[in-house]
Amino acid sequence: MVRFFNLLMTLAILGVVGFIGLIWYSDKTFDAPGPLKKVATIEVRRGATFTSIIPELEAKHIIPRQGPLRIFIRGVSSANKTSALKAGEFALQPGMSMRQVMNHLTEGRSIQHTVTLPEGWTSYQIMERVQFSDILQGDLPPIPAEGSLLPSTYAFLRGTTRQEAVEHMQEAQRKALADIWANRADDLPLKTPQELVILASIVEKETGLAEERPHVASVFINRLRKGMKLESDPTIVYGMFGGKGKPKDRPIYRSDIRRPTPYNTYVIPALPPAPIANPGIEAMKAVAHPKASDDLFFVADGSGGHAFAVTVQQHNANVAKWRKIEAERKKQAKAAAKDIAKKAKELRLSN
Known part of the structure; x- marks a missing residue:
């Protein structure tokens, strides 16, 4: 009986020592x-x-192979973090302990991936990028209204749904527009925030130079004040082809200028019924605070920018200069092509 009691005591002590050892080893x-x-x-x-x-x-x-001891799960349980696992994509550094891995997956920052949407893209173009992004998941929502998405560079977690991404872009536009509209200049000939977006979308499509936007905006603002048609070429294109855009091999013909569409500002008396693209923040600010000028016309100047004019006579002179530049460029391009063809022929003959 004494021996049996001693055996039980020995086994109990060994069990306690083993349990303490297991805890020490696990930690x-x-x-x-x-x-x-x-x-x-x-x-x-x-x-x-x-x-x-x-x-x-x-x-x-x-982490190491777990085996029957399942040390990682035991450690997570002991730290009371079993239900604290965060969804997302995480970068784990070399040599991280299991505790560090646990902490990173419950407290660390997920990797964020950027999606860039250029200013002046249509909603159709933006949704194409959203559709083919491998960062986003889920079904593609319907194409939002033109002008309802804010072009910008967005950071998304892998696995963000396309619906969530689009809603985020729409909310960003609502906030930006509300702030810009609330701080707009006095006496603009614009009745609603939507009209500001419409005009900003035209400004965005007319110039690629950031510093020109307020000047271009002033031309259209001045025309609206005088009751003049805006006569903006991008509105011709949008009226004919919509958000998908004009095919690259399809020129704009003289007959297109007078083609009646709801968007063609050579035909309609004022603003189009909706934006022709999604303008960026700076284009909207340019419309909200246009440059002080009396200009009513502008045309390309050959440098990537535009020449502005107050009168038709000044504008016609600028147009003549632009056409001369165009003609010279076509002449140079033709000569360059002829020279390339000549050199290619000489090379073939020498071989």
């Missing part, structure tokens, strides 16, 4: 440098658990 292993040799990424999907991501963590050598 030591949980805090020991991990096997990862170079930066690795892991994507944690919504609804994932620590248990469900262990195979990937092991396969990428982020």
Whole structure:
């Protein structure tokens, strides 16, 4: 009986020592440098658990093979972080301990990927980029109204839905427009924020030079005040082809200028019924605070910008200069093509 009691006591002591040893070993292993040799990424999907991501963590050598002791899960449980796993894409650094991995997946910042939407893109073009982004997931929502998306560079977590991304762009536009409209100049001939967006979309399409936007905006503002037609070429294109844009091999014919569409500002008396693109913040600010000028006309000047004029006579002179520049460029291009053809022929003959 005494021997049996002594055996039980010995087994109990060994069990306690073993349990304490297991705890010590688990803690030591949980805090020991991990096997990862170079930066690795892991994507944690919504609804994932620590248990469900262990195979990937092991396969990428982020944590050691767990075996029956399941030290990683035990450590997560001991830290009361079983339900704290965050969804997202995470970058894990070489040598991270299991504790550091746990902390990074519950407290660290997810990797963010940028999606850039250029100013002046139509909603159709923007939705094409959203559709083919490998960062976003889910179905593509319907194409939003023109002018309702704010062109910018956005940072998204991998796995963000396309619906969420589009809603974020729309909210950014609403906030930007509300601020710009609230701080606009006095006495603009614009009745609503939507009219500001419409005119800003035309300004955006008319010039690629940021410093020119307020000047271009002033021309259109002056025309609206005088009851003049805006006569903007981009409105011809949008009225004919919509958000998909004009085919590259399709020129604008003289007959297109008078083609009646709801958007053609050579035909309609004022603003189009809706924007022709999604203007950026600076284009909207340019319309809200146009340059002080009396100009009513502008035409390309050959340098990438425009020549502005107050009178028709001044404008016609600027147009004549532009046409001369165009003719000279066509002449030079023709001569260059002829020279290339000549050299190619000489090369063939020499061979």
